[in-house]
Amino acid sequence: MAEATPSVEFYWDNIVIKVEDRLFCVPRCEFVQLSEVFADMFLLPSAPGANPEGRDREHPLVLEGYKKDEFACLLKVMYPTAGSLISGTTLALALGKEEWVSVLKLSTIWNMEKIRAYAIHRLSTDFVLSPMEKIHLARAHKVAAWLDEGVTSLVSMDQKPTLADLATLGWETAAQILWIRDNSPHSQSLIPAVTLHFKGAAIWCAACTTLRRLIDMNHFTCNVCKYDVVADTELVAIGPGTMSGRTDRLVPFKDILCGTTNCRAPIFSSNYLTCDYCGTHNRIYARVTPSRITPTIASPGLKGMIEETFGEEIKKYKVAWFTTSL
Template structure:
């Protein structure tokens, strides 16, 4: 055997740049992509692409005739997801529209890519994408993807807005949450916004107007001459009182919907825990049961 043949036989595969590829089928199209990122940052893909196969068993994803089929995932969502995975890492300043980041959020949440999920949430929480969401849209997305801040924002906007809640919106909100919303809307439109709450249900009950407010819920004119002079003597008085804190819509929403927000927050934390980085040597592929996305794709904004 020649020395050249011996050198070729003893050559080692580079750990960083000897890549494994797998073939996936989404709808009626095939995708052949490197799998290192998928296996390192998603438990689901790591288990799917590094199976323990019996001797002689053929692994799926090694050729076009035997692809890994991702059921329940739209081609458009998958293209957006891959574009973000393979291009955004190289071009972090690259911009994508709202519909693109919603697709990324959906699949990152579905497959357990916690870092990518948080990136999508951050991008969608900036001022420009936020303007594209209605209060109901923000509420539904927050519930679907377990983002408590979006749910709170949706409820707050529904309480603050002047328009009535439509029948369609009521069905989307759900009757229990709708009842709480109606109570809050009534309270914040009453002549006196109240600052006390009951122990049952968390709804506001009437309370005397604060000293600095008029009966019409407008700020009464302040008289500087009537204000007490702060001295060491009166600062020591135990009966020195301060005006009650002003109850904002957001704080009221957090109190009334505390249980729902807590459950969503806990579910969101579970989705945001990064998995230990796994360095897998040449992962192989197989057909596996992949969680389905369920919802239809979001069209381009």
């Protein structure tokens, strides 16, 4: 009688693994094929006379620092059974959200690229992840797309995130998100943005029609570049502003900026100034007479602001995972 030969597909060498107080006995091949971490671990030589770790229950491979329930979730994906896959006439692997998070966690730690990608896919398609969940999971498991999506949702939704939610992100991230919300355009204007150029002497009272200047420009210094702002100093404002008469424009005080090259810092620290002529407290707006109007380079928009603020972190997660998966 001819000697039987092992099946290429279905003849497995098992390994016994201990996590916390639980023993698991599973085919060794999946750990070797799916994880370079385990493949390298199994290549390490045993001490002379010692039994190889994982060969039997008396000598298990001990995984310190991991949770048995999380490890069991990973094994459900690595070794699915017919009972867990077949539901009626459909074939699907049914795990809950927290179970998939556990799979994502361990597959990331052990560089199981296929399982990690599948866990991210299932969490993205089978469950509704809140913006906060996406940010937390992105940072915990280096998922660049979720960080981008979570931040984008928080800065673009109509309702501001609650203080409790922001607190879970840390003060720096909370400040960055609120800064983007406050400075990003929430609506697209039909009027193209322009830059208004004018002299310090061409800032007028928004309430009266006198030709006298609204303020004494000799009292102002740019807080950033320390340049003295005088009557002849060129200033700028992002327009178009509101037309006031045939040539003048009403612009917010906060939008009047230093005209020095590469500065463009706000000149006024308050939102109102008193007219020297009529005594009116000009609140919010001043009237200016532009000497010229130039097109404004388009702002980076919401995506650009997110890239500016969180781009390095997003890139870091992409690079970190790409490096470990090589």
